[in-house]
Amino acid sequence: MAILIFAEHQNGKPNKTAKELASYAAALAEQTGDQTLALGFGITEPGELYQYGIQKVLNVDDARFGTFNAMAYAQALQQAAAQTGANLIITGQSADGMYLTPLLAGLMKAAYVSQVISLPESTDPFTVKRKSFSNKAIATVALKGDVKILNIAKNSFGLKEKAVDGSMETFQPQVDDAVFEDIKSVKVEKATGKVPLGDAEIIVSAGRGLKGPENWGMIEELAEVLGAATACSKPVADMGWRPHTEHVGQTGKQVAPNLYIAIGISGAIQHLAGVNSSKNILVINIDPEAPFFKAADYGVVGDAFEVVPKLIEKLKAFKAEH
Amino acid sequence: MKILLMLSVVPDTTSKINFTDNDTKFDKTGIQFVINPHDEFGLTKAMQLKEKHGGELHVVHVGPQTNESVIRKTLAIGADKAFRIDAEPADSYYTAVQLAEFLKDKDYDLIIAGRESIDYNGNAVHGIVAALTGLRFINAVIGLEINGDEVTVDREIEGGRETLQTKLPLLVGGQKGLVKEEELRIPNMRGIMMARRKPLEVLQPVDAPVMTEYLKFEKPPAKSAVKLVDKDNLDQLIDLLHNEAKVI
Ligand SMILES: Cc1cc2nc3c(=O)[nH]c(=O)nc-3n(C[C@H](O)[C@H](O)[C@H](O)COP(=O)(O)OP(=O)(O)OC[C@H]3O[C@@H](n4cnc5c(N)ncnc54)[C@H](O)[C@@H]3O)c2cc1C
Ligand SMILES: Nc1ncnc2c1ncn2[C@@H]1O[C@H](COP(=O)(O)O)[C@@H](O)[C@H]1O
Numbered sequence: 030m031a032i033l034i035f036a037e038h039q040n041g042k043p044n045k046t047a048k049e050l051a052s053y054a055a056a057l058a059e060q061t062g063d064q065t066l067a068l069g070f071g072i073t074e075p076g077e078l079y080q081y082g083i084q085k086v087l088n089v090d091d092a093r094f095g096t097f098n099a100m101a102y103a104q105a106l107q108q109a110a111a112q113t114g115a116n117l118i119i120t121g122q123s124a125d126g127m128y129l130t131p132l133l134a135g136l137m138k139a140a141y142v143s144q145v146i147s148l149p150e151s152t153d154p155f156t157v158k159r160k161s162f163s164n165k166a167i168a169t170v171a172l173k174g175d176v177k178i179l180n181i182a183k184n185s186f187g188l189k190e191k192a193v194d195g196s197m198e199t200f201q202p203q204v205d206d207a208v209f210e211d212i213k214s215v216k217v218e219k220a221t222g223k224v225p226l227g228d229a230e231i232i233v234s235a236g237r238g239l240k241g242p243e244n245w246g247m248i249e250e251l252a253e254v255l256g257a258a259t260a261c262s263k264p265v266a267d268m269g270w271r272p273h274t275e276h277v278g279q280t281g282k283q284v285a286p287n288l289y290i291a292i293g294i295s296g297a298i299q300h301l302a303g304v305n306s307s308k309n310i311l312v313i314n315i316d317p318e319a320p321f322f323k324a325a326d327y328g329v330v331g332d333a334f335e336v337v338p339k340l341i342e343k344l345k346a347f348k349a350e351h
Numbered sequence: 352m353k354i355l356l357m358l359s360v361v362p363d364t365t366s367k368i369n370f371t372d373n374d375t376k377f378d379k380t381g382i383q384f385v386i387n388p389h390d391e392f393g394l395t396k397a398m399q400l401k402e403k404h405g406g407e408l409h410v411v412h413v414g415p416q417t418n419e420s421v422i423r424k425t426l427a428i429g430a431d432k433a434f435r436i437d438a439e440p441a442d443s444y445y446t447a448v449q450l451a452e453f454l455k456d457k458d459y460d461l462i463i464a465g466r467e468s469i470d471y472n473g474n475a476v477h478g479i480v481a482a483l484t485g486l487r488f489i490n491a492v493i494g495l496e497i498n499g500d501e502v503t504v505d506r507e508i509e510g511g512r513e514t515l516q517t518k519l520p521l522l523v524g525g526q527k528g529l530v531k532e533e534e535l536r537i538p539n540m541r542g543i544m545m546a547r548r549k550p551l552e553v554l555q556p557v558d559a560p561v562m563t564e565y566l567k568f569e570k571p572p573a574k575s576a577v578k579l580v581d582k583d584n585l586d587q588l589i590d591l592l593h594n595e596a597k598v599i
Pocket of ligand 1: 235236238239262263277278279280281292293295297313314315316319331333364388
C-alpha cells in the first residue's frame with residue numbers, strides 16, 4: 030500500500046506545508062510499512078521532499094497545470110492514487126489544499142477528515158484526532174472505507190527530517206481541456222514581501238485597543254523585527270483599519286503559530302477560537318482583567334503605546350546580539 | 352435567477368461546549384442554535400442577487416425538526432421557500448449525498464454554501480456535493496459578480512485574493528467578505544410574520560453511507576496560569592521567550 034501527499038511548492042521547491050505533510054507521511058509509514066509518495070505540479074527541486082521522507086515524487090509537467098485549478102488537480106490526485114495503489118491521501122490546510130480536498134473526497138467516495146492534529150492512534154480501525162467546535166474540543170474520529178483522506182491542520186505535526194533516497198518521475202494525468210475552461214484564473218493579488226499568515230512562525234496581532242489605523246506602524250515594525258506576519262481582530266477588519274485577509278478568529282482565519290502576540294485585543298471567545306492552538310501566546314493589554322490573559326502563556330499589563338516601542342528597542346538589541 | 356442556500360445550523364459562537372454519554376456526544380442542553388456564520392454572509396448575498404436580477408431563493412437543510420426555527424429565520428430574512436431533509440447529518444459524506452439527491456431534479460443557477468460549519472469545521476459537505484453532482488465549484492469565496500452568463504468570483508488565497516472567471520450554474524463556498532458586515536440582514540417583524548406562511552417542505556432522506564464516526568471528545572489541555580512580566584522589565588520577557596518558550 031502507499032501514502033500519497035499533495036506537495037505544494039514555491040518556485041519549484043516544496044513549501045513548508047509540503048514538508049510538514051511529508052514528515053507526517055513518513056512517520057506514519059514507519060508504523061505501517063507503506064510507500065511514501067508525493068504528487069506535485071511543477072516541482073523542479075524535489076530534494077527536500079526526500080529529506081523529509083518521501084520515496085517517490087510524481088511530478089506533473091504539463092503547462093495546463095501551471096495555474097492551480099481545483100478540479101483538474103483533484104482529478105490528477107485521483108488518477109495518481111489509482112495508478113500507485115495509494116489508499117491514504119494527505120493534503121494540507123492551505124487555501125488550495127482546502128479547496129481541492131472535499132472535491133477529491135467526493136470523486137473518490139472517500140472517508141475524509143479535516144483539521145487533523147496527530148498521527149493515527151490506531152490504523153485498524155483507523156482513528157485520528159482532529160480539532161472541532163472551533164478549537165473548543167478535540168475529537169477522535171474513525172475513518173471507514175477503502176480510501177481515506179486527511180487534511181492536516183497547519184503547524185500541528187511539525188517538521189521532522191527523515192532522509193531517504195528518493196526519486197522523481199513525470200506523471201501525466203488525463204484531464205479534459207473543458208475542466209480548465211470551466212473556471213479560469215484571471216488575476217492574483219498578493220501582498221508582496223510579507224510573511225503569509227498561514228505559514229508564519231510568529232504572528233503580531235492587534236485589536237481595537239490601538240485606536241486607529243494610523244497606529245499600525247509600530248505593529249508592522251514589531252512584526253518586521255521578529256520576521257512575523259501581522260493579523261488583527263474582527264472589528265479592526267470590519268472598520269477597514271486592516272485588510273480582511275488579516276482577520277483571525279472563528280469567522281476569520283484559524284492560525285497556530287509558535288508565538289501569537291495579541292496587542293490591545295480583549296480576547297473574546299470568537300477571537301480565541303481562531304488562535305488558541307498557538308503554541309505560545311503573549312498578551313499585551315492595558316486592562317489586567319482582559320479575558321485574553323486567561324488564555325495566555327505570557328502577559329504584560331500596560332499601555333501598548335508605551336510597551337510596544339520599548340519592546341521593539343529591546344528586541345532590536347537582542348537580535349543584534351544573537 | 353434561481354438561487355439555493357445550503358444551510359448549516361450550528362451552536363451560537365458564544366456557546367460553552369460540553370459532552371455527554373461518556374464524552375461521546377455533543378451536549379445540546381442549553382445551546383442556542385443559529386445560522387452558520389459563513390452561510391449568513393451567503394444568505395445576504397443571495398438576497399442582494401435576487402433583488403438585482405429577480406428570481407427566487409430557496410433554502411435546503413439536512414437536519415432534525417428542532418432546527419426548523421433556524422430555517423424559519425432564513426425565510427424571515429427573505430428566502431421564499433425551504434426544504435428540510437429529515438435526517439441527522441451523520442457525517443459530511445452522508446449529508447452531501449442527501450443534498451446531491453435533492454439537486455437531481457432541480458435547476459438552480461447558483462448554489463451558495465459556506466466555507467465550513469463552525470461546529471465540526473468540516474470544509475467538506477459543499478465540495479463533496481460538487482463532486483457528486485458535477486457542478487462547477489469555488490471555495491472560500493469573498494466576492495461574486497454576475498453579468499448575464501458570465502460570473503466573476505474572488506476567492507481567498509494565502510495572503511491575498513484570486514479572481515476567477517466562470518459560468519452558471521455554479522456552487523460556491525462563501526465566507527466573510529462576500530458581503531460587508533454592515534449589510535448583513537436580520538429578520539424584522541414583518542418578515543417574521545410572513546415567514547410563518549412560507550412553505551417549508553419536509554423530505555425523506557435516501558440511504559447513504561456514513562464514512563466517519565465520532566468516537567470521543569475531549570477538551571484541549573488547560574493552559575497553565577499566565578506568567579505576568581512587569582512592563583518596566585521587558586528584558587525578562589525577552590529572556591522567557593528566548594530561553595523558556597524558545598520562540599525567538
Ligand atoms: C458571530 C460572531 C463571530 C465573531 N467572530 C470573530 C472573529 O472571528 N474574530 C474576532 O476577533 N472577533 C470575532 N467576533 C467579535 C468578538 O466578539 C469581539 O467583539 C472582538 O474580538 C473584539 O475585538 P477587540 O478585542 O479588538 O476589541 P475590544 O473588545 O474593544 O477590545 C480592545 C482591547 O484593547 C485593550 N486596550 C485599550 N487600549 C489599550 C492600550 N492603549 N494598550 C493596550 N491595550 C488596550 C482593552 O483593554 C480591550 O481589552 C465575533 C462576534 C460574533 C458575534
Ligand atoms: N446539514 C446540512 N444541510 C445543508 N447544508 C449543509 C449541511 N451541513 C453543511 N452544509 C453546507 O456545507 C457547508 C460546509 O459545511 P461543512 O462541511 O459542515 O463544514 C456549510 O456552510 C453549508 O452551506
